[in-house]
Amino acid sequence: MTQLMPKDLREMYRLMLMSRIYTDRALQLFDEGRLPTGLHPSAGQEAIGVGACYGLRREDWVIPSLRTTECFWTRGVTMQQMMDAMYGNKDSVNRGKESFHHSGYPSLGILAGTAIVAAHIPVAVGAAKAMQLKGTDNVMLCFFGDGAAARGDFHEGLNLAAVHKAPVVFICENNLHFQTAPASVEMAITDIADRAAGYGFPGVIVDGQDVLAVHETTQEAIKRARQGKGPTLIEAKTYRFRRHYPILAETRPVEEIAEWSKRDPVTILGDYLLANGHMNVSEKQELETSIIIELDSVVARAEAKQAADKSAANSTVYAEGAS
Amino acid sequence: MKTLTYGEAIREALFEEMASDDRVLVFGEDVAGYGGLDGVTQGLQKKFGTERVFDTPISESGFAGMAVGAALMGMRPVAEMQFSGLLTVPLDQIVNSAAKARYVHDGAMSCPLVIRSVTYPAGNAYMGQSLEAWVAHVPGLKVVTPSTPIDAKGLLLTSIRDPDPVVFFEHKSLYSNEGLVPEETYSIPIGEASLARTGSDVTIVAWLNMVPAALDAAKELALEGIDLEVIDLRTLIPLDEEAITRSVSKTGRLVIAQEAVTRAGFGAEVIAVVANSDVVHHLKAPVERVGNPGVPIPHSDRLNNHIIPSKDDLIAGVRAVLSS
Numbered sequence: 001m002t003q004l005m006p007k008d009l010r011e012m013y014r015l016m017l018m019s020r021i022y023t024d025r026a027l028q029l030f031d032e033g034r035l036p037t038g039l040h041p042s043a044g045q046e047a048i049g050v051g052a053c054y055g056l057r058r059e060d061w062v063i064p065s066l067r068t069t070e071c072f073w074t075r076g077v078t079m080q081q082m083m084d085a086m087y088g089n090k091d092s093v094n095r096g097k098e099s100f101h102h103s104g105y106p107s108l109g110i111l112a113g114t115a116i117v118a119a120h121i122p123v124a125v126g127a128a129k130a131m132q133l134k135g136t137d138n139v140m141l142c143f144f145g146d147g148a149a150a151r152g153d154f155h156e157g158l159n160l161a162a163v164h165k166a167p168v169v170f171i172c173e174n175n176l177h178f179q180t181a182p183a184s185v186e187m188a189i190t191d192i193a194d195r196a197a198g199y200g201f202p203g204v205i206v207d208g209q210d211v212l213a214v215h216e217t218t219q220e221a222i223k224r225a226r227q228g229k230g231p232t233l234i235e236a237k238t239y240r241f242r243r244h245y246p247i248l249a250e251t252r253p254v255e256e257i258a259e260w261s262k263r264d265p266v267t268i269l270g271d272y273l274l275a276n277g278h279m280n281v282s283e284k285q286e287l288e289t290s291i292i293i294e295l296d297s298v299v300a301r302a303e304a305k306q307a308a309d310k311s312a313a314n315s316t317v318y319a320e321g322a323s
Numbered sequence: 324m325k326t327l328t329y330g331e332a333i334r335e336a337l338f339e340e341m342a343s344d345d346r347v348l349v350f351g352e353d354v355a356g357y358g359g360l361d362g363v364t365q366g367l368q369k370k371f372g373t374e375r376v377f378d379t380p381i382s383e384s385g386f387a388g389m390a391v392g393a394a395l396m397g398m399r400p401v402a403e404m405q406f407s408g409l410l411t412v413p414l415d416q417i418v419n420s421a422a423k424a425r426y427v428h429d430g431a432m433s434c435p436l437v438i439r440s441v442t443y444p445a446g447n448a449y450m451g452q453s454l455e456a457w458v459a460h461v462p463g464l465k466v467v468t469p470s471t472p473i474d475a476k477g478l479l480l481t482s483i484r485d486p487d488p489v490v491f492f493e494h495k496s497l498y499s500n501e502g503l504v505p506e507e508t509y510s511i512p513i514g515e516a517s518l519a520r521t522g523s524d525v526t527i528v529a530w531l532n533m534v535p536a537a538l539d540a541a542k543e544l545a546l547e548g549i550d551l552e553v554i555d556l557r558t559l560i561p562l563d564e565e566a567i568t569r570s571v572s573k574t575g576r577l578v579i580a581q582e583a584v585t586r587a588g589f590g591a592e593v594i595a596v597v598a599n600s601d602v603v604h605h606l607k608a609p610v611e612r613v614g615n616p617g618v619p620i621p622h623s624d625r626l627n628n629h630i631i632p633s634k635d636d637l638i639a640g641v642r643a644v645l646s647s
Binding site for chain 2: 095106114119128315
């Protein structure tokens with residue numbers, strides 16, 4: 001495992017802070033009626049995607065969940081690319097064919113997930129199996145929420161991964177609520193990690209608000225996968241700081257929201273950096289200001305760009321072109 | 324040329340393609356150790372090893388999803404659904420994960436997989452379903468339905484090499500049918516129908532096991548001087564529209580022969596091809612659809628034979644289009 005240096009910690013902080021600022025700006029744009037798409041905000045869960053994806057090899061792959069925006073940032077997607085995808089611009093990643101969170105960036109090792117929750121879990125296993133067959137020690141990181149753990153594809157996928165000792169790390173972001181309903185409607189157990197035992201591989205619980213803990217736990221699982229020892233299920237206990245989707249009402253208890261908001265992953269890492277002298281207050285302020293300034297121009301550019309061209313619609317259905 | 328059964332021809336295609344392309348994988352229920360319920364995959368695991376040929380748990384959605392993931396990473400998986408009725412289970416993976424992969428990646432990813440799906444409408448309301456129309460409806464999928472050994476081999480080779488996901492239907496009742504297959508390597512392009520029989524009075528459009536049924540009907544009606552033309556679609560998607568319109572413009576009479584339920588079935592698409600073209604003016608009689616009248620596949624053979632279209636049902640269909 002590569003030891004994290006102060007510059008790595010600062011970079012992780014930048015990614016998490018950028019994600020938070022970006023998400024809140026996108027929500028604001030949506031509320032103002034400017035953004036043509038809603039989003040499933042990742043605020044509160046930034047430590048998971050950043051901690052897990054930080055330090056991956058270029059040849060490794062990830063499939064994000066609908067909320068793991070941090071997979072995109074950490075693998076190198078820029079705010080401009082993301083905003084263009086959200087606006088569905090002509091020059092966006094898939095020219096308006098699919099939403100930003102189900103977009104793939106193959107050159108950055110990001111496969112698009114589908115909108116069918118958990119369907120990407122067996123897909124991740126098959127991709128990992130292919131990496132294994134090619135004789136590489138590359139890995140697949142597969143992200144999903146607690147809701148996905150209730151679907152058959154979760155169980156079939158984990159079982160198949162175990163049978164094949166597939167080099168895949170399953171990362172469940174358990175934010176304790178399934179859309180509008182509490183975890184109690186989706187499972188009668190407390191820890192999703194327990195399910196790994198039923199398939200014969202380790203299930204690990206990690207504090208999803210602590211990016212360093214997420215990183216260390218994921219690195220252990222990645223090492224295991226690279227060594228041919230098979231999959232790991234990591235359950236990151238976390239909480240979303242915004243509603244499930246902007247147009248849906250808040251259904252969670254105010255006390256619970258208040259309690260979890262004391263454990264803001266961005267603040268936790270920021271405080272750690274300050275306390276250990278890896279960053280000073282003015283550097284922290286400068287970083288935030290620079291992200292906001294960049295984001296202002298990202299939004300301005302995205303809004304000024306040409307919308308998706310209708311000629312793109314009927315292309316790439318098949319390899320030969322429109323069919 | 325050599326004589327092979329339909330099942331042997333499929334096996335030969337798998338052997339040849341696995342030998343020439345080490346990206347080809349074969350998996351599914353009972354395909355490896357046992358060699359497939361009908362022996363189609365017999366010997367593959369022994370020859371190509373447990374990494375490339377493996378049995379799966381009863382997890383159709385799971386292993387279809389694995390096929391998608393492996394295909395996206397550049398492998399050429401061939402996954403078997405040992406009964407077509409099972410397609411209902413992995414349908415999400417086929418319809419969503421596989422069919423849309425190229426589109427959502429704007430052409431930057433390919434999903435070159437084959438789902439071999441074995442149709443057998445006998446004795447079972449669930450496994451016995453003929454579901455080719457379900458997948459034919461989905462943009463991004465190709466649908467292949469061979470009826471002869473030579474086509475089964477040639478089209479399976481092409482399907483495995485195809486850059487897009489292919490649902491390849493085989494028919495269990497055809498497995499023991501023999502036919503001539505070239506000794507040398509060959510392949511058959513996807514999207515071309517074949518003229519199984521040339522005739523002048525009535526066109527029958529058929530696929531899978533309805534092709535031999537149509538040829539039997541043609542033989543019998545020839546004794547009465549009725550000359551049937553039989554079009555074997557061979558692939559449903561892409562559809563060879565020209566083969567249909569060319570034949571119907573000649574005969575002016577069309578019978579669809581399909582084992583699946585007629586309502587919203589693939590035959591309706593064939594009829595739409597005719598209705599949308601100038602050939603519609605050549606029709607001398609209303610089109611007949613011969614197929615399942617819209618009931619689940621019954622268990623008892625006595626009931627079953629009443630539902631599954633037979634040669635006699637096709638003959639009745641031909642008489643109907645000739646009487647008007």
